[in-house]
Amino acid sequence: MVVVAPRIPYPIGRVSLRSFANWPAASDPLQLAIRSISLSLSGKQALMVTYETFQKIRNKYGYCASWALWADEGETLKSNVGDLTILDPDENADLLAQLKPEFILVGLNISRTLGVEPLANFHDSKPYATDYKIRYALKGTIFWGAYMTDIIKDFDEVSLNSHSKCNTGMLRSCDGNTL
Numbered sequence: 001m002v003v004v005a006p007r008i009p010y011p012i013g014r015v016s017l018r019s020f021a022n023w024p025a026a027s028d029p030l031q032l033a034i035r036s037i038s039l040s041l042s043g044k045q046a047l048m049v050t051y052e053t054f055q056k057i058r059n060k061y062g063y064c065a066s067w068a069l070w071a072d073e074g075e076t077l078k079s080n081v082g083d084l085t086i087l088d089p090d091e092n093a094d095l096l097a098q099l100k101p102e103f104i105l106v107g108l109n110i111s112r113t114l115g116v117e118p119l120a121n122f123h124d125s126k127p128y129a130t131d132y133k134i135r136y137a138l139k140g141t142i143f144w145g146a147y148m149t150d151i152i153k154d155f156d157e158v159s160l161n162s163h164s165k166c167n168t169g170m171l172r173s174c175d176g177n178t179l
Contacts, residue, residue, distance in 0.1 A: 064121055064153045066087065067147060068148050082123055100147075109152035110150050121148070
């Protein structure tokens with residue numbers, strides 16, 4: 001994940017540096033961001049995704065996006081990462097209550113073309129995939145259930161390091177429009 005950004009449709013009170021005065025120093029900027037978001041959201045009612053909205057998102061953006069929810073691991077760290085029944089509201093009655101649309105996790109690009117199954121992005125069960133690390137990193141955090149997508153769509157490359165110049169033609173929205 002490259003960016004963790006809150007998308008909150010309601011006003012939030014300011015969090016000043018004084019809010020952290022009594023907290024131990026954090027060397028990781030992400031920890032400070034998590035603390036800030038946690039303080040900002042305390043006492044706020046969570047947003048709820050309806051079944052209809054979930055299906056619209058699934059149908060329109062399902063090939064390039066997903067939700068930060070995974071089935072529990074089994075015998076190995078990678079087991080059940082590709083189990084998409086967790087993201088099926090007809091199979092998982094608690095799904096909609098677990099979604100947190102106020103948070104958006106943004107990756108750089110789709111690392112490889114996935115199948116035609118919606119919401120499989122970030123849930124790759126292939127032996128060489130490392131999506132299980134995202135599950136491990138997010139489990140038990142406020143970001144569990146966040147919306148996940150990639151900033152660069154339709155360009156599956158495991159590493160963009162070989163591309164030294166930015167090609168703005170690669171930046172497309174999920175519906176194929178160039179950004």
